[in-house]
Amino acid sequence: MRVVSNWISAGLGRCPKCMRTSFRFAAMSCLALMLALTFVDEPVLIMAALVAAIIFVAVWTAHLVTYSGRMAQWTMATERSASHARNLVAGSERRRFLGFFMRALAYSATASIASVAVAQDCRCPPQAPECIFNPCRRERFCMPRGFVACAGCKKSWYCNPGHNCLGDGGDGGRCS
Secondary structure (H helix, E strand, C coil), X not given: CHHHHHHHHHHCCCCHHHHHHHHHHHHHHHHXXXXXXXXXXXXXXXXXXXXXXXXXXXXXXXXXXXXXXHHHXXXXXXXXXXXXXXCCCHHHHHHHHHHHHHHHHHHHHHHHHHHHHHHHHCCCCCCCCXXXXXXXXXEEEEECCCCEEEECCCCEEEECCCCCEECXXXXXXXXX
C-alpha cells in the first residue's frame, strides 16, 4: 500500500499534461452527468454518470491541491531561508501558508482550465513531443516526455523526472 501511495504522490500535481487531461475528464463527466439527468430515465445510468463525475473531479482536485501544497511549502521555505531571523507566531505562519496555498490553487486551476484550449496548438518535434503552455508568459514550449514542466513568469523551463521546479525563472530556472 505504501508503494502505491508513494507512486501516486510522486506524480500527482507535477505534470501539466496530466492536470489538463484530468480537467478534461472532469468537465466531460460533469457534462455527461447533466445530459443523463436531462435525457435518461434509467437510474443505473444516472448513478454511473454521477460516480464517474465524482471520481474525475476528485482526481483533478487532488492534482490542484497537491500542486498548491507543494508550491506553498516551497514558498514558505524560501521566505524562511531568505528572511533575517524574523520571529513569527504560529498563527501567522498558518495564515501565510493558507494565503500562498490559495493563490497557488487559483493559479493551478486557471492554468489547467485555460491551457486545455491553447496547449494543443503548438507543433513539437519528436524528441520533445509534449506541448506546455505557460499562462503567465502566454507562451508555449516543447519538452521531452516524462519531464516536469516549469512555468514561471520570468522563464519557461523543465526539470528531469522526479524533480520539482524552484523559483519563477528569474534565477535561470532551477530544479530540486
